[in-house]
Amino acid sequence: LMYKSREAAQVRVIYQAAAQGSTMLASEIPWGTMDDEVFRKDDNCTSEYNSSVKYSQLTCNVIVPRDMKPPLLVYYGVGPFYQNVVTYIKSEVPKELRGMKVSRAAREEKCLNTESREKNGKDIVPCGMKAISLFNDTLELHHKDGYQIEINKEGVAWSSDVQRYQNPDDYLTRSNTMWLYELFPDVVDRLEGVKNEAFAS
Numbered sequence: 118l119m120y121k122s123r124e125a126a127q128v129r130v131i132y133q134a135a136a137q138g139s140t141m142l143a144s145e146i147p148w149g150t151m152d153d154e155v156f157r158k159d160d161n162c163t164s165e166y167n168s169s170v171k172y173s174q175l176t177c178n179v180i181v182p183r184d185m186k187p188p189l190l191v192y193y194g195v196g197p198f199y200q201n202v203v204t205y206i207k208s209e210v211p212k213e214l215r216g217m218k219v220s221r222a223a224r225e226e227k228c229l230n231t232e233s234r235e236k237n238g239k240d241i242v243p244c245g246m247k248a249i250s251l252f253n254d255t256l257e258l259h260h261k262d263g264y265q266i267e268i269n270k271e272g273v274a275w276s277s278d279v280q281r282y283q284n285p286d287d288y289l290t291r292s293n294t295m296w297l298y299e300l301f302p303d304v305v306d307r308l309e310g311v312k313n314e315a316f317a318s
């Protein structure tokens with residue numbers, strides 16, 4: 118197992134450590150990871166704030182320690198999660214995620230925080246912590262020669278998860294409603310809604 122781990126090539130960029138600082142938890146440094154495969158923000162990245170779109174762009178320059186053969190798997194990890202994971206999982210209305218219209222009382226019972234149900238006087242549909250905390254960092258890879266390496270973002274969610282989520286019949290036409298694509302315009306396509314793979318995963 119250790120031999121196979123050494124044989125596999127990876128690059129792990131830790132660009133935002135936990136509040137308590139970097140750890141050796143498996144969510145950050147899996148067993149078998151080589152020292153030259155881990156790159157941290159302070160040593161390898163520069164940040165630039167873009168005031169026109171109000172987000173920060175982080176550029177990390179790393180040297181891949183050994184050859185990588187395509188196809189390459191590109192993914193992000195968020196962790197560790199402890200005390201709030203149950204609250205996060207329960208903060209949704211399953212029927213609403215399946216495209217059914219639900220009562221205000223049902224939304225208030227399941228999506229306890231007002232911030233997870235409403236924004237700017239509009240109902241967030243679907244409601245819940247998952248709907249308002251979608252990971253929206255955008256990852257790009259560039260070759261050392263400058264050209265961008267295309268990342269295929271299809272197939273990142275189980276098809277069963279995508280299938281169980283449905284947009285309601287009055288999707289895009291319901292009044293006083295804020296949809297996922299309005300919350301995360303850079304991640305969720307207007308026509309996809311809850312069928313978006315980033316959301317379903």
